[in-house]
Structure formats: structure tokens, C-alpha cells
Amino acid sequence: MSQTFLERKIARCFDLLDRNSDGDLSRDDCVALARAAADASGFAAESADARRVHDAYIRLWEVLLAPMDSDGNGRISRDEYVTAVTGLSADPDGYADSLGVAVDAFVEAGDADRDGRLSQPEFWALYRATFPSLGREEIVDAFRHLDRNGDGHLTRQELSQSIREYLLSEDVNAPGNWFLGRVDI
Ligand SMILES: [Ca+2]
Ligand SMILES: [Ca+2]
Ligand SMILES: [Ca+2]
Numbered sequence: 001m002s003q004t005f006l007e008r009k010i011a012r013c014f015d016l017l018d019r020n021s022d023g024d025l026s027r028d029d030c031v032a033l034a035r036a037a038a039d040a041s042g043f044a045a046e047s048a049d050a051r052r053v054h055d056a057y058i059r060l061w062e063v064l065l066a067p068m069d070s071d072g073n074g075r076i077s078r079d080e081y082v083t084a085v086t087g088l089s090a091d092p093d094g095y096a097d098s099l100g101v102a103v104d105a106f107v108e109a110g111d112a113d114r115d116g117r118l119s120q121p122e123f124w125a126l127y128r129a130t131f132p133s134l135g136r137e138e139i140v141d142a143f144r145h146l147d148r149n150g151d152g153h154l155t156r157q158e159l160s161q162s163i164r165e166y167l168l169s170e171d172v173n174a175p176g177n178w179f180l181g182r183v184d185i
Helices: 005-017 027-040 048-068 078-088 096-110 120-130 136-146 156-168
Strands: none
Touching (some): 005 156, 027 096, 027 120, 048 078, 048 096, 078 156, 136 156
């Protein structure tokens, strides 16, 4: 059965989060993503900033990902992930808290100058480090689409709207489709 546009977006997200490429999402993936992100943002190992990034990714694991483990083996398979995320669209309001956890992880990880938003260079550094399979142009294109008012920064509100569109919307024109680079329609 061919995948829908939404299913392709969700599967792509899974692949990018599977940091060690072992075919499952685990707490280890989240720890590795946090470490790569903290390095990219110039946060020294064991610093308070690096600790905040680590904690934000652990919350991402505990609040958002771990509950998707329907067979209880401590790891999220691709099927578990796609099934769980697809189910979110049935209850988008119930998803608001989880969305906040995802936004927190991105802002804690990428906001090197701590002004509460991601500039283009901050976004670039974060994405190069955490999603190495994305090309330079793809990251630049992603930022341009996500920065809805074109002021050169991604606010929490813009990130939240984009993640929501990425994970929930079938609208092929939604700017948030670019959250993780180009997805062919
Ligand atoms: Ca993995
Ligand atoms: Ca599992
Ligand atoms: Ca910033």
C-alpha cells in the first residue's frame, strides 16, 4: 500500500530521529541528539546549558516517545511511531502539551545566544549537527518556509505551528511541511 503524504512525513521524522540508525527510536537516540545539538550550539560538556539541552531531550523521550512503545520493549519501532503519530490527528488538542515538549527541545538545543528564538545561523548549526543527512540548501529552504514573517528568527510560536503542520496536516501547501527539509508530494 502506498503511503500518504502525511505518512511519508512521519516516516521521515522517524528516520531523522533514529540517530544511531538501528531502526528503532530509543532513549539513547535522544541522548545522542542532545549531545550533538549542545556541541553545535557551543555549550561545553557538563555546562548548565548542555544539561538543559539533555533534560529537554529526555523529556521528549519520556513525554512524547516512550508512550508510543506499545509492545513495551523499551524501543519505538517505525510501525509503533507511525501508528502513534498518525493517531495524534484524531485528538490535536490533546497533543498540545506534547507539542510544547518538542518545541522546548528545539529551542533549548539550538538557541545559542539564549534570546528565546532560533536565528538562521542557530537553526543551521542545529540542523547540520542533528540531521546530518540534510543538505545545506535543504536547511536554508526549510528555514525560509518556517520563518513565516520573514524576520530572520523562528519563534516558539512559529516552531509550534510548523511541528503541528508537519505531524498532523495533509495540506501539501502548509509551510510546516518543510520542518525537516523537502518532502516530495
Ligand atoms: Ca535508534
Ligand atoms: Ca517498541
Ligand atoms: Ca537565538
